[in-house]
Amino acid sequence: MPSETKYIVGMMSGTSLDGTDLALVEIKGSGIDVQYKLIEYDSYPYSSAIQNEILKQSVKETSDIEGIATLHYELGQVYSDALQRFIKEKSIKVKIDAVGLHGQTIHHLPNQKPKATFQIGSPSYIAFHHKTTVVSNFREMDIVAGGEGAPLVPYTDYIMYKNKQGMMLVNIGGISNVTIIPKDGMMDDIYAFDTGPGNMMINAAMQIYYKKTYDKDGEVARKGKRIESLYESLISHPYINLVPPKSTGREMFGEEMVSKICEKYRNQKEDVIYTLTEYTAESIYQSYKLFIKDKTNIDQIVVSGGGAYNPMLMKALNLRFNLDVLTQEDLGHSSDAKEAIAFALLANDTLAHIPNNSTSATGAHTPVVLGQVTRNPRGD
Numbered sequence: 001m002p003s004e005t006k007y008i009v010g011m012m013s014g015t016s017l018d019g020t021d022l023a024l025v026e027i028k029g030s031g032i033d034v035q036y037k038l039i040e041y042d043s044y045p046y047s048s049a050i051q052n053e054i055l056k057q058s059v060k061e062t063s064d065i066e067g068i069a070t071l072h073y074e075l076g077q078v079y080s081d082a083l084q085r086f087i088k089e090k091s092i093k094v095k096i097d098a099v100g101l102h103g104q105t106i107h108h109l110p111n112q113k114p115k116a117t118f119q120i121g122s123p124s125y126i127a128f129h130h131k132t133t134v135v136s137n138f139r140e141m142d143i144v145a146g147g148e149g150a151p152l153v154p155y156t157d158y159i160m161y162k163n164k165q166g167m168m169l170v171n172i173g174g175i176s177n178v179t180i181i182p183k184d185g186m187m188d189d190i191y192a193f194d195t196g197p198g199n200m201m202i203n204a205a206m207q208i209y210y211k212k213t214y215d216k217d218g219e220v221a222r223k224g225k226r227i228e229s230l231y232e233s234l235i236s237h238p239y240i241n242l243v244p245p246k247s248t249g250r251e252m253f254g255e256e257m258v259s260k261i262c263e264k265y266r267n268q269k270e271d272v273i274y275t276l277t278e279y280t281a282e283s284i285y286q287s288y289k290l291f292i293k294d295k296t297n298i299d300q301i302v303v304s305g306g307g308a309y310n311p312m313l314m315k316a317l318n319l320r321f322n323l324d325v326l327t328q329e330d331l332g333h334s335s336d337a338k339e340a341i342a343f344a345l346l347a348n349d350t351l352a353h354i355p356n357n358s359t360s361a362t363g364a365h366t367p368v369v370l371g372q373v374t375r376n377p378r379g380d
Helices: 048-057 065-089 124-130 140-144 154-161 200-210 228-235 255-264 269-291 311-320 338-351
Strands: 005-012 019-028 035-045 098-101 104-109 116-120 133-136 167-172 175-181 191-197 300-304 325-327 372-374
Touching: 005 065, 005 338, 019 065, 019 338, 035 065, 035 338, 048 065, 048 104, 065 104, 065 116, 065 124, 098 124, 098 338, 116 140, 124 133, 124 372, 133 338, 154 167, 154 175, 154 191, 154 338, 167 269, 175 269, 191 200, 191 269, 200 255, 200 269, 228 269, 255 269, 269 311, 300 311, 311 325
Parallel strands: 005 098, 098 133, 167 300, 300 325
Antiparallel strands: 005 019, 019 035, 104 116, 133 372, 167 175, 175 191
């Protein structure tokens, strides 16, 4: 009997704080043998006011309970409006069966006891205004099961690439993470972890120095040179040597750290951007040498996320690896859409009640069904 076709929208808001990615995915079946096709994709930037408020509520010194509570509902409205705009601009006529909503991470504390992570953005706005089911808060159940609640995308990475050669998938968003899929490996053979900063430190420095959200096409970094004292300090950061499973976030590599760097080297703006770009590439390479090279034979490295569009960052990676460093586009996919597609697939398995965490990636004690379900409250 053929599988029923479902249309699920994945919505991803990452630590880069650039906005919300939406992917409409056609899905048949569930689990690791699911069939899927990307139908539409787009991205909608946060307003500067929302972006600033997220930053404020993500830092211990500036956050407050009233602000966090209010932002939770404001973001719910932002996500609902983005979906409405997406449907209108893409002329989407199919019935949307569900939405997989990542939400916005404002705090991630995997190394404390108890472990904690916090994503905000009320799913009720989407459920109410779009009369659909929303799956959200994906990370919490993995935390309760003893994991770090991250990374979650390795589960869908395996679905997407399980029939390929030995692969190292690198996602460079605000934070960089890698997924390793051994050749002919099974789900239990994959492993993944956050390598350290992705675009986060570069973006923060660009905001401080130039009031810009990112280094477009690596244009600023291209004019700089490496500050050796800063570079040596950065590559000695203890996170790189921390044995996986591990995950990190703004708490470790965010604005507080970057503001001190920018103040110290305030007369070397271009050099700071270049050095941070080099550091991002080096942290990925060091992670490969320490935890991947002698464990798995890698035939192909594929980069996704915003970092894939930074030529200076891609050049820095290519100079370090003996393998070709490709992008998702080189394989006929979208670097931008990959994680939004992932949350559509995760939501699909949640609704099918299929465990959808990768325990080898997160460190959870057992496979669990991720996500909390908010049903259409209108009953129509």
